[in-house]
Amino acid sequence: MTRTxxxxxxxxxxLTTALAGCGQPAEVKSDMPPLPASATAPITYARDVHSYAxxxxxxxxxxxxxxxxxxxxxxxxxxxxxxxxxxPGATQVVLDTRNLDIRSVxxxxxxxxxxxxxAADPILGQSLTVTFPPFTAGESRKIVxxxxxxxxxxxLQWLTPSQTAxxxxxxxxxxxxxxxxxxxxxxxxxPGIRQTYEARIVAPADLTVVMSAQHLTPEGESAGEGQKAWxxxxxxxxxxxxxxxxxxxxxxxxxxxxSGVWTExxxxxxxxxxxxxxxxxxxxxxxxxxxxxxxRYDLLVLPPSFPFGGMENPRLTFAxxxxxxxxxxxxxxxxxxxxxxxxxxxxxNATWSDMxxxxxxxxxxxxRIMEALYGRERALMLQSxxxxxxxxxxxxxxxxxxxxxxxxxxxxxDDGLSDIPYEKGAAFLRTIEATVGRERxxxxxxxxxxxxxxxxxxxVGFLKDIRxxxxxxxxxxxxxxxxxxxxxxxxxxxxxxxxxxNAFVPVDAAARAFTLGGPASAVPWSGWSTQERQRFLGxxxxxxxxxxxxxxxAQLADLESTLKLRQEGNAEVVFAWLQIAVAHRYxxxxxTLEHFLTTQGRRKFVLPLFESLWAQGDWGQPIARRxxxxxxxGYHPVTTGSVDDVVGRPN
Ligand code: BES
Ligand code: ZN
Numbered sequence: 127m128t129r130t131x132x133x134x135x136x137x138x139x140x141l142t143t144a145l146a147g148c149g150q151p152a153e154v155k156s157d158m159p160p161l162p163a164s165a166t167a168p169i170t171y172a173r174d175v176h177s178y179a180x181x182x183x184x185x186x187x188x189x190x191x192x193x194x195x196x197x198x199x200x201x202x203x204x205x206x207x208x209x210x211x212x213x214p215g216a217t218q219v220v221l222d223t224r225n226l227d228i229r230s231v232x233x234x235x236x237x238x239x240x241x242x243x244x245a246a247d248p249i250l251g252q253s254l255t256v257t258f259p260p261f262t263a264g265e266s267r268k269i270v271x272x273x274x275x276x277x278x279x280x281x282l283q284w285l286t287p288s289q290t291a292x293x294x295x296x297x298x299x300x301x302x303x304x305x306x307x308x309x310x311x312x313x314x315x316x317p318g319i320r321q322t323y324e325a326r327i328v329a330p331a332d333l334t335v336v337m338s339a340q341h342l343t344p345e346g347e348s349a350g351e352g353q354k355a356w357x358x359x360x361x362x363x364x365x366x367x368x369x370x371x372x373x374x375x376x377x378x379x380x381x382x383x384x385s386g387v388w389t390e391x392x393x394x395x396x397x398x399x400x401x402x403x404x405x406x407x408x409x410x411x412x413x414x415x416x417x418x419x420x421x422r423y424d425l426l427v428l429p430p431s432f433p434f435g436g437m438e439n440p441r442l443t444f445a446x447x448x449x450x451x452x453x454x455x456x457x458x459x460x461x462x463x464x465x466x467x468x469x470x471x472x473x474x475n476a477t478w479s480d481m482x483x484x485x486x487x488x489x490x491x492x493x494r495i496m497e498a499l500y501g502r503e504r505a506l507m508l509q510s511x512x513x514x515x516x517x518x519x520x521x522x523x524x525x526x527x528x529x530x531x532x533x534x535x536x537x538x539x540d541d542g543l544s545d546i547p548y549e550k551g552a553a554f555l556r557t558i559e560a561t562v563g564r565e566r567x568x569x570x571x572x573x574x575x576x577x578x579x580x581x582x583x584x585x586v587g588f589l590k591d592i593r594x595x596x597x598x599x600x601x602x603x604x605x606x607x608x609x610x611x612x613x614x615x616x617x618x619x620x621x622x623x624x625x626x627x628n629a630f631v632p633v634d635a636a637a638r639a640f641t642l643g644g645p646a647s648a649v650p651w652s653g654w655s656t657q658e659r660q661r662f663l664g665x666x667x668x669x670x671x672x673x674x675x676x677x678x679x680a681q682l683a684d685l686e687s688t689l690k691l692r693q694e695g696n697a698e699v700v701f702a703w704l705q706i707a708v709a710h711r712y713x714x715x716x717x718t719l720e721h722f723l724t725t726q727g728r729r730k731f732v733l734p735l736f737e738s739l740w741a742q743g744d745w746g747q748p749i750a751r752r753x754x755x756x757x758x759x760g761y762h763p764v765t766t767g768s769v770d771d772v773v774g775r776p777n
Pocket of ligand 1: 303304433434435436437438458459462463466485543730
């Protein structure tokens with residue numbers, strides 16, 4: 127493995143910045159703190175089975191996009207100019223692409239370069255190998271790729287006006303994680319290969335463009351008939367899955383000087399009022415684990431087809447509108463995406479086999495932010511809900527997939543997406559915290575983010591860091607922590623610390639009483655928080671096997687009418703209710719189910735419901751097929767990709 131440094135790139139960038147801006151509006155000054163030393167330290171590249179890149183030979187350091195969004199044809203087209211550094215003598219750089227139309231590859235002087243596209247793999251796409259004269263030591267070169275995306279690019283969803291809140295203007299957004307950036311940007315699409323980026327995006331003049339980067343042209347610039355251009359710059363080196371774009375009828379409302387929310391005008395007030403605590407969350411996060419290194423922290427609330435709850439795109443978290451519940455009850459999602467500004471965006475899993483290093487650390491950190499803002503009891507309820515999800519996963523998944531470090535060779539990184547990296551990862555950190563005490567744990571974790579900022583992290587790197595900086599040769603502590611068991615063994619090690627929420631004790635009692643035949647009117651629903659309601663609806667008698675039933679139709683009808691579940695607006699509560707309804711083949715809830723599945727496309731909600739419907743054979747499958755035929759055109763490729771495997775593609 128080759129060791130290399132980012133220092134060359136950093137100085138090259140400073141130069142570009144100094145030269146830019148002739149004839150342009152005054153250069154917007156970077157609001158990001160300078161890079162720490164860790165960002166320029168030599169790194170060792172881990173082997174990433176989800177990328178064709180050979181970074182130890184040649185690596186992309188900067189991506190400059192110049193793209194036009196064509197909403198009629200549903201394509202982005204233009205150029206990606208890659209700044210490449212390579213080992214002396216190297217004559218090739220290997221990039222990742224999937225489903226792109228590559229029109230030409232040229233050098234800086236406009237001379238064509240030879241390129242070949244490799245065989246297409248359904249998961250990885252195609253390698254793009256560009257050949258050039260041998261590199262000399264320390265040299266950096268540019269290659270200019272002229273290309274277009276395809277209308278069915280998996281990272282992109284092109285919405286018609288009717289799929290937006292306003293109903294009048296089209297919309298485009300991207301979702302890069304895990305390996306979808308290659309469907310709209312030809313680059314080395316591996317989380318260990320950090321790249322800075324710039325972009326100039328041309329779009330219809332009545333739309334606003336936002337990206338996971340600093341806005342250099344807050345108002346846009348005129349770019350010919352009915353078009354505007356928007357320029358962006360991300361000076362922190364980021365993994366390519368964090369390159370993100372949104373285009374639509376967008377407006378902004380500030381929370382404070384450094385955060386605010388973008389969304390469609392008709393949704394702006396609701397989004398602002400729901401999410402105002404974001405500003406306090408950033409302060410709380412900094413107090414816990416050190417400076418926020420990205421300048422602004424804004425949110426983009428997307429149309430309902432956004433396939434995830436949230437996505438931690440730097441400076442601009444993307445979020446589902448299903449968190450706008452009217453009572454701020456689902457804001458832990460913002461705490462989660464914000465926490466990724468440290469765990470994930472600063473210290474990044476080198477490969478998708480260690481997704482727990484992103485997600486487990488983030489769930490832990492998210493909960494600490496929630497505790498700081500809303501107190502210990504709320505934090506414990508959230509932990510406890512996560513713990514129940516974890517138990518279900520430990521029961522249902524193949525043992526091998528309950529390891530934190532998982533082998534994804536030949537598999538889609540999405541296969542590793544379960545509650546294991548999230549909740550087992552968080553339980554691991556909570557166990558370490560409980561063992562060494564919060565003060566020592568926090569000091570280590572803060573140091574971990576500092577020492578490893580802007581670098582890729584592996585299972586081995588984590589173990590090395592924690593042994594060196596926390597355990598420090600204490601053999602008794604080493605034995606008590608069981609670090610290797612946690613990372614490499616299935617299930618939960620014997621030292622796992624389970625969260626205990628006292629608030630859930632009466633909730634469980636109410637659920638038991640109702641199941642045993644008590645009336646729904648005895649359930650103190652109106653006095654409960656969303657988390658207590660989720661707990662109540664998630665409760666199952668221990669004796670009921672997976673897929674079994676525990677309520678009668680009369681009980682379900684009582685529950686539905688007494689708790690007013692047909693009118694329920696909280697997406698988490700609706701989801702929890704519909705899971706019960708489908709498990710019982712409760713026909714009266716089918717209209718609610720149909721409405722829920724056709725008005726939002728968050729995969730976490732949509733996929734389990736289609737799976738449970740499917741498991742209900744001759745009752746559920748026709749319903750699933752019928753609803754999917756209506757719903758599918760509104761879903762993002764990430765969601766249809768998963769649901770197609772269950773229900774099949776409607777014809
Ligand atoms: N980074 C993830 C989303 C993701 C993971 C996208 C893997 C693609 C592949 C994001 O931070 C996340 O975890 N979102 C959760 C919400 C969170 C509160 C647990 C989601 O979307 O449900
Ligand atoms: Zn996450």
